[in-house]
Amino acid sequence: xxxxxxxxxxxxxxxxxxxxxxxxxxxxxxxxxxxxxxxxxxxxxxxxxxxxxxxxxxxxxxxxxxxxxxxxxxxxxxxxxxxxxxxxxxxxxxxxxxxxxxxxxxxxxxxxxxxxxxxxxxxxxxxxxxxxxxxxxxxxxxxxxxxxxxxxxxxxxxxxxxxxxxxxxxxxxxxxxxxxxxxxxxxxxxxxxxxxxxxxxxxxxxxxxxxxxxxxxxxxxxxxxxxxxxxxxxxxxxxxxxxxxxxxxxxxxxxxxxxxxxxxxxxxxxxxxxxxxxxxxxxxxxxxxxxxxxxxxxxxxxxxxxxxxxxxxxxxxxxxxxxxxxxxxxxxxxxxxxxxxxxxxxxxxxxxxxxxxxxxxxxxxxxxxxxxxxxxxxxxxxxxxxxxxxxxxxxxxxxx
Numbered sequence: 001x002x003x004x005x006x007x008x009x010x011x012x013x014x015x016x017x018x019x020x021x022x023x024x025x026x027x028x029x030x031x032x033x034x035x036x037x038x039x040x041x042x043x044x045x046x047x048x049x050x051x052x053x054x055x056x057x058x059x060x061x062x063x064x065x066x067x068x069x070x071x072x073x074x075x076x077x078x079x080x081x082x083x084x085x086x087x088x089x090x091x092x093x094x095x096x097x098x099x100x101x102x103x104x105x106x107x108x109x110x111x112x113x114x115x116x117x118x119x120x121x122x123x124x125x126x127x128x129x130x131x132x133x134x135x136x137x138x139x140x141x142x143x144x145x146x147x148x149x150x151x152x153x154x155x156x157x158x159x160x161x162x163x164x165x166x167x168x169x170x171x172x173x174x175x176x177x178x179x180x181x182x183x184x185x186x187x188x189x190x191x192x193x194x195x196x197x198x199x200x201x202x203x204x205x206x207x208x209x210x211x212x213x214x215x216x217x218x219x220x221x222x223x224x225x226x227x228x229x230x231x232x233x234x235x236x237x238x239x240x241x242x243x244x245x246x247x248x249x250x251x252x253x254x255x256x257x258x259x260x261x262x263x264x265x266x267x268x269x270x271x272x273x274x275x276x277x278x279x280x281x282x283x284x285x286x287x288x289x290x291x292x293x294x295x296x297x298x299x300x301x302x303x304x305x306x307x308x309x310x311x312x313x314x315x316x317x318x319x320x321x322x323x324x325x326x327x328x329x330x331x332x333x334x335x336x337x338x339x340x341x342x343x344x345x346x347x348x349x350x351x352x353x354x355x356x357x358x359x360x361x362x363x364x365x366x367x368x369x370x371x372x373x374x375x376x377x378x379x380x381x382x383x384x385x386x387x388x389x390x391x392x393x394x395x396x397x398x399x400x
Contacts, residue, residue: 003288008374011280019379022345024162024190024322024370027216029273030280037218037273044269053268063271066278067223070286071207072198079224079261080271084189085112087208087224090261091185092116092156093237099125101153104144106168107133108161108357113187117156126153130356137315139168145176154183159197160190163349163366164357165301165314165322167195174203183230189213189222193281194321195290205230211270214321214372217277218270226258236260284373292373293321296380300371303384309391313366321371324349327387329394332365342386346370 009015014028044052053060064075081087089112103117107130117128129152131144155177159170170186177184185206191197192207193214199207207225211217226234236254242262243255254260281289300323304310309328327335332348339346350365351358358364369383 003284003292003373005374005376009376012374015374017343019344019382021369021371021375021379021383022347023372023375024213024368025347026212026219027214027372028374029216029218030277032280033217033273033276036276037269040269040272056268056272059275060268060271063275063278066275066282067225069282070197070278071192071225072200073225074228077225077228077258079226079258080266081208081222081224081261082220082263083212083222084187084208084210087222087261088113088185088187088189088206089116090237091206091208091224091226092120092154094234094261095154095183096233096235097124097126097153100151101126102149102151103128104131104147104152104155105129106131106139106157107360108158108164108166108168108354109156110158110162110187110189111353111355113156113158114355127151133315133357136317137164137166138317139173141169141172141176144173148176148180148182152180152182154185156185156187158187158189160188160194160320160322161357162190162322162353163313163324163363163368164316164354165297165319165324166316167191167318167320168316169318170197170202170204174201178203190320190322193286194293196286199225199227211274211277215274215277215281216372217274220267221270221274223274224258224261226261228258231256231258231260234260240264289373293371296371296373296375296377297321297323299377300369300380300383303380304387307384307388307391309394310387313361313363323369323371324366325369326363326366327391327394329398330390332367335367335390338390339386344383344386 011030012028013031020028064078067078068075120126132140134140159168184204186204188207188209192209205227210222212219240263242264243257243259244252246252305312311326313324336348347368348365349368
């Protein structure tokens with residue numbers, strides 16, 4: 001299927017207002033997503049919240065099928081959560097850790113995840129071991145396998161880091177986890193909707209992602225995938241009356257169902273919007289959109305590399321649609337503000353988001369331009385010209 005770029009941009013009203021290269025932060029939503037949310041909220045106002053849900057129940061339930069289709073899972077392996085971090089944390093704290101258990105993780109792990117590893121270290125007495133990267137930023141898989149021991153309880157990995165353009169080889173890691181019968185938790189916050197993600201090929205036990213980034217849905221939602229075969233081994237950190245049932249004054253029972261990770265109360269307007277975004281992507285085909293993202297981000301990297309004063313900081317052999325860079329003599333935060341004043345949306349990845357990798361590379365922050373399939377070659381040219389002008393102005397000041 002060839003993507004109709006004009007139609008994609010027509011479906012995205014925001015492209016008329018801004019040049020949006022902040023898709024790894026929050027993508028511009030599809031008009032149909034905004035419409036379904038607005039329509040549902042209006043219905044709630046007219047007939048009542050419970051009553052509106054009853055009218056839309058079949059459409060709400062379709063969310064689980066759309067999410068499952070995208071990642072090659074079963075609908076009964078999908079739970080709606082508030083965001084990717086919430087999903088990751090719920091999965092992490094459901095694992096019955098004991099003193100001396102080990103979590104293997106990577107140098108590019110996201111801040112939320114690592115903070116919670118440290119919390120488990122404090123609470124449970126677990127250990128954290130970091131799989132090293134090679135000189136090019138690739139995770140050292142042979143070294144990882146040599147770190148496997150009976151004490152390793154979990155391998156927890158961020159699929160696409162926040163700051164470096166890297167794609168971590170999730171499938172190869174999954175093969176090692178499966179070989180040694182170790183639980184595998186994947187933070188796919190930046191990868192689902194960005195590139196093909198197949199939980200059967202990856203062989204992960206858990207996967208957490210969000211709506212607002214590459215999936216182009218509303219803020220405030222995400223989903224958690226949990227492989228059915230491991231549900232009975234888990235102890236969810238909190239319970240809700242979705243699958244926990246109060247029997248009497250002394251007892252309750254818990255269904256072995258992925259809904260143990262959901263809350264009963266949620267915004268069904270957002271669920272409908274998220275479902276619409278998933279349906280839109282499933283119709284386009286993730287392989288088609290991924291090919292487009294690769295094409296655009298490769299152009300951007302190449303052109304930025306030819307601008308004097310700019311250093312592209314992406315690492316690893318496999319790269320994604322996130323392009324990280326710095327401009328000499330301009331703090332990333334200042335460059336971000338300059339671009340924002342010109343209706344160009346980028347973002348800044350700060351040290352606290354991924355401390356180990358940033359410290360290793362001597363970075364405090366980096367600029368980040370993240371491309372999506374609805375972006376255009378013309379937008380890249382505009383962005384590059386702006387960067388060339390800003391870089392020239394910096395050089396002039398230096399040479400005065």
